[in-house]
Amino acid sequence: MKTREGLAEIETESDPDFIGPGRAGPSFYNRLQSLNRDITVLIVSALKPSHYMDAFGGSGVRGIRIGLETGTESFIAEKNRSSYLAILENIKNNGLSIASYNGDFIRAIREYQFDFVDLDPYGTVVPYLDETINFMKKPGYLGITATDLSALTGSSQGSLRRRYGSSVKPGLWMHENGIRNLISYVARRAAANDCSITPLLSFWKGHYYRLFVRLIRGRKGADRMLNYIGRFEMSTVSVKESDFIGPIWLGKMNSAEMLNSLTVPDYLKKRDLEILLDRLKNEDRMILFYDTRDLYSGKPVINSMESVILAIKDSLDRDVFPTHFSTTGIKTDCKRDDVMKALGMT
Numbered sequence: 001m002k003t004r005e006g007l008a009e010i011e012t013e014s015d016p017d018f019i020g021p022g023r024a025g026p027s028f029y030n031r032l033q034s035l036n037r038d039i040t041v042l043i044v045s046a047l048k049p050s051h052y053m054d055a056f057g058g059s060g061v062r063g064i065r066i067g068l069e070t071g072t073e074s075f076i077a078e079k080n081r082s083s084y085l086a087i088l089e090n091i092k093n094n095g096l097s098i099a100s101y102n103g104d105f106i107r108a109i110r111e112y113q114f115d116f117v118d119l120d121p122y123g124t125v126v127p128y129l130d131e132t133i134n135f136m137k138k139p140g141y142l143g144i145t146a147t148d149l150s151a152l153t154g155s156s157q158g159s160l161r162r163r164y165g166s167s168v169k170p171g172l173w174m175h176e177n178g179i180r181n182l183i184s185y186v187a188r189r190a191a192a193n194d195c196s197i198t199p200l201l202s203f204w205k206g207h208y209y210r211l212f213v214r215l216i217r218g219r220k221g222a223d224r225m226l227n228y229i230g231r232f233e234m235s236t237v238s239v240k241e242s243d244f245i246g247p248i249w250l251g252k253m254n255s256a257e258m259l260n261s262l263t264v265p266d267y268l269k270k271r272d273l274e275i276l277l278d279r280l281k282n283e284d285r286m287i288l289f290y291d292t293r294d295l296y297s298g299k300p301v302i303n304s305m306e307s308v309i310l311a312i313k314d315s316l317d318r319d320v321f322p323t324h325f326s327t328t329g330i331k332t333d334c335k336r337d338d339v340m341k342a343l344g345m346t
């Protein structure tokens, strides 16, 4: 079936209008990831790498959009033979002549120099990280889409321990914990390979996490970066939770410079994209957030988020922002006790 996304027209065997996490199969396409690909287009346009690799092609939509919409040279790898043949057709039908490879993307990374590698496997990126970090060009950029949220959030404690070696719990903070867990893991794998990362943009959307980092070689930078990984005391944000979680990434998840350099072309302007980019600008005001479901626990009245934000602003004369991680969460640089006082909770 044919579908349009961005400036691309894609033929795919899966139903493009199916809404859900997507089913693995030849010429895999998932409309739920279109925002992910829109943001990839914005990032690649802003960073202007020399050679972008879509390491897990599927229908080829991501690499094709990079070729059509950014002016960067794109390359698509795909292991599955019939998906690869579909990618060739899609490349041709979009009037492009971008290079593609039928096989394990790691072999292509070893042979050619890519300074932007985008990993989008089914599930976890863990099995692919070390070789990618080792063989891609540095300095460079690494894009990661992870859909193993049950492991990253701690919903599946066994997978969390085996894959990420950390301790977090599912609950109100699970998606920020999940992303900080993923960044921490990528940072530790970079450090193990004498490299360091700087997160450029990180977000959660439905069934996936998306992360873009800059990767550079160097032991000193790796040593410095490791200082941003540690355990976090939940009682600084929560009334109910007092455990330590981690190791998680305690540094910034987004770069203000990166966010400010993104330009959204008219054909990609959409409300959900605008809201997300706006929210990401304030996600690093604090580690995690205050959640009204936690602050008001046991109390009968739950105020609207607008009135919560206004009450804190008025009482403390400080900025307060919504977070994309929770519809009932806020980000501010005030202490938990001051927020509680401003809300009349103490």
Ligand SMILES: C[S@@+](CC[C@H](N)C(=O)[O-])C[C@H]1O[C@@H](n2cnc3c(N)ncnc32)[C@H](O)[C@@H]1O
Binding pocket: 025, 027, 028, 029, 030, 033, 037, 055, 056, 057, 058, 059, 060, 061, 062, 077, 078, 079, 080, 083, 103, 104, 105, 106, 120, 121, 122
């Ligand atoms: C989640 S889909 C990719 C979706 C695609 N990036 C998109 O945005 O629509 C994963 C794809 O990677 C392919 N694949 C799995 N392992 C691979 C590997 N080691 N090298 C290249 N392709 C691989 C699978 O056949 C599948 O088509």
